[in-house]
Amino acid sequence: MPRKQKRRPRRRREDFGTDFGFKVEICPNTRAVDYLKDSYDGHLSYVDYLVGQLFGYLAQYSILENTIVIVASDHGEAFMEHGRPGHGFFLYEELLHVPLIIYVPESMGVKPKRIDALVEMVDVYPTPVEIFDLNMPQVLHGRSLLPGLNSVDFPSKENSYAQTLAADRISVRIGDEKLICKVDPVTRKFSDFEVYDHTKDLDELSNLYTKEYPIEHLIEAGREYVERWASIETVVGGEVSDELKEEIEALGYARN
Numbered sequence: 001m002p003r004k005q006k007r008r009p010r011r012r013r014e015d016f017g018t019d020f021g022f023k024v025e026i027c028p029n030t031r032a033v034d035y036l037k038d039s040y041d042g043h044l045s046y047v048d049y050l051v052g053q054l055f056g057y058l059a060q061y062s063i064l065e066n067t068i069v070i071v072a073s074d075h076g077e078a079f080m081e082h083g084r085p086g087h088g089f090f091l092y093e094e095l096l097h098v099p100l101i102i103y104v105p106e107s108m109g110v111k112p113k114r115i116d117a118l119v120e121m122v123d124v125y126p127t128p129v130e131i132f133d134l135n136m137p138q139v140l141h142g143r144s145l146l147p148g149l150n151s152v153d154f155p156s157k158e159n160s161y162a163q164t165l166a167a168d169r170i171s172v173r174i175g176d177e178k179l180i181c182k183v184d185p186v187t188r189k190f191s192d193f194e195v196y197d198h199t200k201d202l203d204e205l206s207n208l209y210t211k212e213y214p215i216e217h218l219i220e221a222g223r224e225y226v227e228r229w230a231s232i233e234t235v236v237g238g239e240v241s242d243e244l245k246e247e248i249e250a251l252g253y254a255r256n
Contacts, residue, residue, distance in 0.1 A: 033080050040077055055103075065105050068131060072124055073098035088165035091180050092204050096162050096171070102127070102149065110149045118156035118173070119145060131185070141228075152248070161225045172222040179218035188226055190219060 053069060058064035076088045076095045087095050100119065104110040122142030129136050130144040148154030160173045163183075172179045176198040181190045193219070195209040209215070 003206065018221050033085065036085055037079055056230050061163045065107060067103075067105065068128060069101075069103040070128070071099065071103075072103040073100075074121065087195070089169075091162050091164060091169060091171035093202065100124070102145070104131075104149060112152075115148050117148060117188060118160055119148075120157060154248050159225075161222075169224055170225065172218050174218060174221060175217060179215055179222060181219075181222065183226060185220075190222065204233065234252075240250075 055064065055069070058067055059097050076093075076098050078085055078090055078092070078094050081094050082092050084090065087119055096186060098121075100121075120142060123145050124142070126136065126140055126142045126144040127146055128134075130146045143157075144233075147156075158174065161170065162168045167183070168185060169180065169182050178196045178198060180194040180196075182192040183190060193209045193215065194207045195215055196204040196205075196206070197208060200206075
């Protein structure tokens with residue numbers, strides 16, 4: 001007889017709050033948060049296994065010695081550190097500080113190292129473009145990380161930015177200072193300021209903002225970021241194949 005599969009524990013809506021985190025009134029109980037953490041850890045373990053499978057395949061067929069592998073994450077996950085679970089609506093470090101691993105073959109003469117410099121996800125694309133000496137697009141918002149692979153000292157970005165999925169909130173980091181604020185999509189007015197000092201508060205639990213706190217340099221950098229992205233022309237359209245639609249739906253990024 002086939003083995004009876006264990007049923008996954010049912011996640012009750014009242015455990016997580018209305019619509020699983022997409023409303024303001026969120027107050028999951030401890031059991032629900034523990035379940036979320038355990039589930040997330042399970043997914044991380046599975047990803048780790050798949051990365052191992054990928055490297056094993058590349059090595060088995062002698063492809064690894066001629067391949068650069070980049071492993072990254074588009075976001076982290078919140079587990080009630082700032083009052084809500086999930087991602088997409090916060091810009092705290094538990095969501096922005098993500099792993100970036102670049103494997104380079106020994107034949108390229110790059111020694112394994114850990115780089116603590118501040119970089120952004122927009123820097124990922126220019127890196128293999130420069131490594132393989134491809135044509136670099138004229139308009140590019142990132143920088144290649146190749147110099148960091150070949151040097152002990154690699155400078156952090158002077159400014160780094162992020163925005164929520166709805167683009168109604170941005171973060172600006174200059175050095176160890178970080179600003180988080182709301183942005184009106186029409187007037188582009190900034191409000192609801194939060195300021196954190198990473199030299200003392202990496203978990204971003206102590207908001208230092210007051211009307212007297214000097215944040216003009218952070219706001220100015222934020223406005224430049226908003227204006228730059230607002231000037232980009234976006235082309236929407238085109239056909240999506242049924243196969244691609246199924247893949248997107250299977251990943252949970254689309255609804256019927």
